[in-house]
Amino acid sequence: MATSLRTSGDAGPRPPALRDRMRQAMRAEVAEVAIRLFAEQGFDGTTVDRIAAEAGLSRASLFRHFGTKEDIVLGHLEGYGHALAEALAARPEGEPPWKALRRAFDVIIRDEEESPERTLKLLRMLCETPSLRARHWEKQLHWQTLLVPEVSRRLGVDPADAQDPRAHALVGAALACLDAAGAAWLACDGATPVSVLLDRAMETLAA
Structure with missing residues (x-):
């Protein structure tokens, strides 16, 4: 969870940092791409490379955000x-x-x-x-x-x-x-x- 400095007048938690929001949006977008491909081709029939290509990411970038192929969905x-x-x-x-x-x-x-x-x-x-x-x-x-x-x-x-x-x-x-x-x-x-x-x-x- 991102932390930030507060002044004495701050009230309540700050919204997620821009980087966190972008990361969450990217993960959600990749998951939607993966679910569509899995529905079309089956889970086992869909490669990580295909998911990465459809999402506009490299394989390495994909695995920086998801530990496993299963985690893209779950x-x-x-x-x-x-x-x-x-x-x-x-x-x-x-x-x-x-x-x-x-x-x-x-x-x-x-x-x-x-x-x-x-x-x-x-x-x-x-x-x-x-x-x-x-x-x-x-x-x-x-x-x-x-x-x-x-x-x-x-x-x-x-x-x-x-x-x-x-x-x-x-x-x-x-x-x-x-x-x-x-x-x-x-x-x-x-x-x-x-x-x-x-x-x-x-x-x-x-x-």
Whole structure:
């Protein structure tokens, strides 16, 4: 995160630096190019060189912004982890952890329902591409490490206590519900809002 000097009259955080905004815009543009090519040619049938050429970048420049081919599609999930942790921490004190997790997931649900066609394309690629599924799972494991401390605090347990499985179980189950809702949403081709499907999944485990 960019930092900058403040005067005593400054109020609130400054907007992202120009370089950061340009970098974010470039990453989003490359991702859109890649998703289009993957939809046309398949993930495995699309080379990194082709993506770079279509985006007007060199191969080296592409890899400076994306660690792997999979990250071109899934790189935005890294930011979701921190956004989820912030949303969870902002939930009302005393709210049950399961309910707090559900409401924190609105961070993701809003984005998915604002651009359903794009999200459905991503979900189809995930289902069809083992390497994408594996990378997605790695990123969700990172989300879990970010969410467990706050859930532990709400449960009144020590997050460092490896012998207490409760916080990990709650977060893991909630993320499984998120995945199940996404799979159901894809199966119905977006006909039922993903928020409704997530509510159904999480209410089943809460019953």
